[in-house]
Amino acid sequence: MATNKKLNKLGIALVGLGKYASGQLAPALKETKNCYLAGIVTGSSEKAEKWKTKYEIPESNIYNYENFDSIRDNPDIDIVYVVLPNALHKEYVIRAAAAGKHVICEKPMAITESDCDEMIEACRKAGKLLSIGYRLHFEPHNQEVMRLGQDKVFGNIKSIVADNGMEGTEGWRLDKTLAGGGPLMDVGIYCVQAACYTTGMEPVAVRAKELPKTKPEIFKTIEESISWEMEFPNGLVASCKCSYVEELNRLHAEAQKGWFELSPAYEYKGIKGKTVLNTMNFPEVNQQALQMDDFAEAVTNNRPSPVPGEMGKRDVKILQAIYRAMETGKKVQIKSSKYSLI
Ligand code: NAD
Numbered sequence: 468m469a470t471n472k473k474l475n476k477l478g479i480a481l482v483g484l485g486k487y488a489s490g491q492l493a494p495a496l497k498e499t500k501n502c503y504l505a506g507i508v509t510g511s512s513e514k515a516e517k518w519k520t521k522y523e524i525p526e527s528n529i530y531n532y533e534n535f536d537s538i539r540d541n542p543d544i545d546i547v548y549v550v551l552p553n554a555l556h557k558e559y560v561i562r563a564a565a566a567g568k569h570v571i572c573e574k575p576m577a578i579t580e581s582d583c584d585e586m587i588e589a590c591r592k593a594g595k596l597l598s599i600g601y602r603l604h605f606e607p608h609n610q611e612v613m614r615l616g617q618d619k620v621f622g623n624i625k626s627i628v629a630d631n632g633m634e635g636t637e638g639w640r641l642d643k644t645l646a647g648g649g650p651l652m653d654v655g656i657y658c659v660q661a662a663c664y665t666t667g668m669e670p671v672a673v674r675a676k677e678l679p680k681t682k683p684e685i686f687k688t689i690e691e692s693i694s695w696e697m698e699f700p701n702g703l704v705a706s707c708k709c710s711y712v713e714e715l716n717r718l719h720a721e722a723q724k725g726w727f728e729l730s731p732a733y734e735y736k737g738i739k740g741k742t743v744l745n746t747m748n749f750p751e752v753n754q755q756a757l758q759m760d761d762f763a764e765a766v767t768n769n770r771p772s773p774v775p776g777e778m779g780k781r782d783v784k785i786l787q788a789i790y791r792a793m794e795t796g797k798k799v800q801i802k803s804s805k806y807s808l809i
Contacts, residue, residue: 470542477763478505478543480528480568482535482559483551484514487573491735492550493522495755501763505543508535535559539566545766548600548759549573552639553647557582564593569766571759573600575656576779578647580787583780590776598762598772599779601660605757607749608729608740609664612718615727615742617667622723624666624703629658630717631733632692632710640711642688649689651786655709657733659785661718662697662705670697670705670785672800675793681712695789698798777804 472478479502481488496504506528507518515529528543538544547563548571549556557577563570570590576599577583590597603609616624631654639645646652663669675695680686692710699705708715716731725743732738735754740747758774765772781804792799 472505472543473503476500477502477545477766478528479503479546479548479571479759479763480506480508480530480538480544482508482547482549482563483555484509484511484518485550488548488550491755492548492759493518495753495759498753498756499760499763501760501767502546505545506530506538506541508532508538508547536562536566538563538568544568546571546762550600552645553652554578554645557586560586560597561589564589564595564597567593567595569596569762571598571600571762572776572779574779574782575647575652575786576776576783578652578783580780580784583776583783587776587780596762596766596772597776598765599774599776600758601774601778602735602754602758603657603660603733604664604774605761606738606752606754608738608747609661609732611740611747611749612661612720612727612729613664613667616665616720616722619722621725621727621743623701624720624722626703626721627662627665627705628717628719629661629705629707629732630709630715631655631657632708632713632715634712634714636711640689641685644688646689648786648790649686649691649693650709650711651690651693651695651789654733655693655695655707655789656782656786658705658707658709658718659697659782659789661732662699662707663781665718665720666699666703666705668699668701668703669781669803670801671700671803672698672798673785673788673792674698674798675789676796677793678708678710686711690793693789693793695792697785780804 678692718732719728
């Protein structure tokens with residue numbers, strides 16, 4: 468097959484051309500140094516036509532969900548990026564790996580921990596790298612929080628508060644079968660991530676409470692808001708909340724010798740940080756471009772991704788434990804991952 472490959476860049480194919488792929492990833496792929504938008508996978512011929520023109524994608528690099536597996540024969544595509552509703556991640560990651568492609572999978576990695584196991588195994592078996600779309604690991608304010616917390620710059624952390632929420636959602640996110648749950652799966656995962664990367668630890672137990680629904684006619688199969696606590700091995704507690712009816716976006720850590728915080732903490736742009744001593748002063752970056760460039764470099768140099776499938780699995784395990792705690796009203800213990808993260 469003739470190749471349209473750009474010199475010295477890995478080709479990425481986006482699977483699922485929804486809001487995130489069109490609003491963030493495709494524009495970011497115009498700024499990347501190590502990779503570029505080489506192909507698309509979509510169920511819509513109208514979208515295919517639009518993207519073909521807008522991003523100059525050759526016809527031979529355009530797939531639908533049925534003929535997707537033949538991407539195996541396309542040398543232009545090195546990496547498949549799965550940007551579908553949560554419950555579909557598993558199938559497309561496994562199919563991408565079976566087609567011999569490296570894979571980026573959006574968060575949350577899957578609906579259950581055992582799905583994550585199958586996805587990790589599929590990539591391992593195919594000898595392909597798997598990473599999760601954890602863009603904040605490439606964002607300087609969040610990286611600073613990792614440093615302040617993990618290096619104990621203000622001493623041991625005593626407590627963390629992490630909140631994330633937005634007013635309103637729609638479509639598949641309201642359907643538990645496709646989303647796996649409510650705001651916890653969608654935006655609460657950022658609080659789970661933040662507590663882990665700020666402490667450099669994994670929680671050992673969780674407690675959770677669903678908050679009363681103000682719009683039960685909308686949130687029929689999922690929670691509207693949930694608050695939960697994550698207990699870490701040294702006794703530190705992270706208190707978290709997420710919601711589909713409230714704007715929230717904060718990460719705050721209290722340490723022995725002072726505090727530090729980000730607010731907003733998890734946005735694509737405009738993240739701001741402060742410590743007890745000063746205001747953080749970091750440049751605004753294109754998080755998605757840095758995330759994809761890092762993965763392309765990991766593939767080229769055959770090194771692990773800092774945000775691998777195992778990290779995605781750890782977080783899905785924690786999310787599932789939070790739901791169990793919410794449903795039972797009891798504290799739920801979490802087994803530690805074999806894989807050392809952070
Ligand atoms: P979206 O609804 O805008 O897009 C989903 C796409 O999947 C659409 O193009 C839709 O046509 C397609 N699709 C294929 N099969 C479908 C089916 N059976 N039902 C519904 N849609 C189907 O969603 P989105 O906001 O782009 O989110 C997609 C994924 O990206 C989710 O996993 C989400 O959590 C993740 N995401 C990540 C970030 C981030 O910051 N990392 C931000 C937004 C979304």
